[in-house]
Amino acid sequence: MTVLPQTDILTVNQLKAGFGKVEVLKGINLKVREHEVVALIGPSGCGKSTFLRCLNRLHEETEGAWIEGEILLRDKSLLGRGQDPVEIRSQIGMVFQKPNPFPGMSIFENVSAGLKLRGIRKKSVLENAVESALKQAALWDEVKDKLKAPGTSLSGGQQQRLCIARALAIRPPIVLMDEPTSALDPISTAKIEELIHVLKKDVTIVIVTHNMQQAARISDQTAFFLLGELVETGLTTQIFTTPKDSRTEAYVTGRFG
Amino acid sequence: MKSQTPIFVRVSFRRKVKNFLMLFLIASLSGVALVPLFLVFYHVVKSGFPALSWNFFTSLPAPVGEPGGGMGNALVGSLIILGLASLIAIPLGIFGGIYLSEYGKGKFAASVRFVVDLLTSVPSIVTGLFIYAMVVAPMKSYSAWAGALAYAFMMLPVMMKTTEEILKLMPDHVREAGLALGLSRWKMILFIVLRGSRPAIVTAVLISIARVAGETAPLLFTAFGNRFWLDGLSEPAPNLPTQIYSYAISPFEQWHQQAWAGAFLLLLMVFVVNLFARAYVYRAGGRK
Ligand SMILES: Nc1ncnc2c1ncn2[C@@H]1O[C@H](COP(=O)(O)OP(=O)(O)OP(=O)(O)O)[C@@H](O)[C@H]1O
Numbered sequence A: 001m002t003v004l005p006q007t008d009i010l011t012v013n014q015l016k017a018g019f020g021k022v023e024v025l026k027g028i029n030l031k032v033r034e035h036e037v038v039a040l041i042g043p044s045g046c047g048k049s050t051f052l053r054c055l056n057r058l059h060e061e062t063e064g065a066w067i068e069g070e071i072l073l074r075d076k077s078l079l080g081r082g083q084d085p086v087e088i089r090s091q092i093g094m095v096f097q098k099p100n101p102f103p104g105m106s107i108f109e110n111v112s113a114g115l116k117l118r119g120i121r122k123k124s125v126l127e128n129a130v131e132s133a134l135k136q137a138a139l140w141d142e143v144k145d146k147l148k149a150p151g152t153s154l155s156g157g158q159q160q161r162l163c164i165a166r167a168l169a170i171r172p173p174i175v176l177m178d179e180p181t182s183a184l185d186p187i188s189t190a191k192i193e194e195l196i197h198v199l200k201k202d203v204t205i206v207i208v209t210h211n212m213q214q215a216a217r218i219s220d221q222t223a224f225f226l227l228g229e230l231v232e233t234g235l236t237t238q239i240f241t242t243p244k245d246s247r248t249e250a251y252v253t254g255r256f257g
Numbered sequence B: 001m002k003s004q005t006p007i008f009v010r011v012s013f014r015r016k017v018k019n020f021l022m023l024f025l026i027a028s029l030s031g032v033a034l035v036p037l038f039l040v041f042y043h044v045v046k047s048g049f050p051a052l053s054w055n056f057f058t059s060l061p062a063p064v065g066e067p068g069g070g071m072g073n074a075l076v077g078s079l080i081i082l083g084l085a086s087l088i089a090i091p092l093g094i095f096g097g098i099y100l101s102e103y104g105k106g107k108f109a110a111s112v113r114f115v116v117d118l119l120t121s122v123p124s125i126v127t128g129l130f131i132y133a134m135v136v137a138p139m140k141s142y143s144a145w146a147g148a149l150a151y152a153f154m155m156l157p158v159m160m161k162t163t164e165e166i167l168k169l170m171p172d173h174v175r176e177a178g179l180a181l182g183l184s185r186w187k188m189i190l191f192i193v194l195r196g197s198r199p200a201i202v203t204a205v206l207i208s209i210a211r212v213a214g215e216t217a218p219l220l221f222t223a224f225g226n227r228f229w230l231d232g233l234s235e236p237a238p239n240l241p242t243q244i245y246s247y248a249i250s251p252f253e254q255w256h257q258q259a260w261a262g263a264f265l266l267l268l269m270v271f272v273v274n275l276f277a278r279a280y281v282y283r284a285g286g287r288k
């Protein structure tokens, strides 16, 4: 794996979160360095999605959801009343498990939506942004001749890359991905893994995956979650070869989960 | 082995017969349901079509005894009343529906929902009387406004209800995708959710217009009717349904014919609106 750059872009301290009386995350500490890919792994229901959704404050859109603790983007606090979730989400993009292009919008409109709804009207600016986002998402060659076609007319894998392009178009320094390939075939999955590898030079990626090989292939850091706690985190090579915690070892070797 | 074959054949034969009978039953029952519709259509076209002429669309009603004349004023009046009603009811209905679907969680929303349900089942004659008491009586005049309000009153709850139901069909993960893009909630709702539901909303609008277009009762004591061109929105307004009504109950054969022609026109209007709704859905179908 590559040598890790040093600056921390995200710092999570004692993050607790839950729904109503249920505490799902029980005090998570994690540092994410700039331009690194962090894989979150762990058995179903351990709180990976909840953690991810805390980072862009989508968690609190659910009724009864609460967050405590501290999240820093560089040295700016993301939690607390003064912070505007809308502003934060402009800095931290997200790709979901199920491809979810905006219905009724063309490919072009999907990718440009984020910019357009921020008031950017100039056609040349939008065109350039759409082209570069689609290129970053490795979709440009497949769609450049049919930008007016509905986003939903693409294949599942293409739709997912469209969603990646949509998130990239507003140029967030961080992109969160929640099992982005779990609904896709192996070839589409490989394409997305490849593009994550290339994207690293532009953005920092936090990705949830159930696929150990995928985590091993694409990530620099791996964090193992279990029952709402972060059991262990470290260099991916270390987590997969010499884990410190026996539970991590059991999980990555496939003995439970 | 040999003795088994006939049983199988017999069973399968019986199954096929049953299947055929059921199919026949279903087909003929749906045929029966369509009979009245076709009868109405046939009769209206047969009696109304011969009386239609260019004049019918462009001229005022002729005095009794004089041949010719038309319902031009009623057609224009109807379109104006429908237009005003749509201007009032459609935006309000859509925003009300957005409220119910996207924000409507508490007790207040529950009571709004309850009232909307009640309003959809208010008989149209009651709506007419209500507007009479609220608008016509204080203003001391029948008017196009009153007719439009009565129509709007009927369209509003339907628009709210259908908009709510249409928006609820939009999956939550689409809303989340909008929020995750750093859009404020209202932008997400207007430009992602509402926009994505546009084909269904347009259809709902057209159908709600078609639904009230032929209603007579709400106009009887609101717009009232008028044998001349509409002379301002605060004047009694000519309109197709009440015109047809007064011609149909008149003792004059010639007016009866005009009533049929008017009925045909009304049917045509509703039909065309429905056709537009269909065409729009068909065209938009590919790009959901
Ligand atoms: N809207 C909700 N209301 C209440 N509890 C919830 C809600 N969403 C999730 N939970 C609970 O939070 C816990 C963590 O869920 P989460 O979705 O974060 O798990 P996950 O690690 O992403 O699992 P998976 O790998 O299956 O996606 C689960 O026990 C779940 O039941």
Ligand SMILES: [Mg+2]
Pocket (backbone or CB within 6 Å): A048, A049, A050, A178, A208
């Ligand atoms: Mg999850």
